[in-house]
Amino acid sequence: MYNSGVATKSGGKYHKQSCKMVGNMATENKLYYKDAVAAEKDGYKPCAVCFKK
Numbered sequence: 001m002y003n004s005g006v007a008t009k010s011g012g013k014y015h016k017q018s019c020k021m022v023g024n025m026a027t028e029n030k031l032y033y034k035d036a037v038a039a040e041k042d043g044y045k046p047c048a049v050c051f052k053k
């Protein structure tokens with residue numbers, strides 16, 4: 001079960017909203033997705049920190 005995703009325009013990765021990396025992002029660089037599938041459709045890859053299994 002994923003939280004809704006937050007992607008960075010520059011980074012090519014998406015994160016859970018709870019990821020500590022999200023707090024370091026500039027607001028203007030954030031893109032919000034309803035889920036990880038939607039982010040992946042736009043070519044984003046999961047963050048290795050917050051999507052680590």
Ligand SMILES: [Zn+2]
Nearest residue numbers: 015019047050
């Ligand atoms: Zn993350």
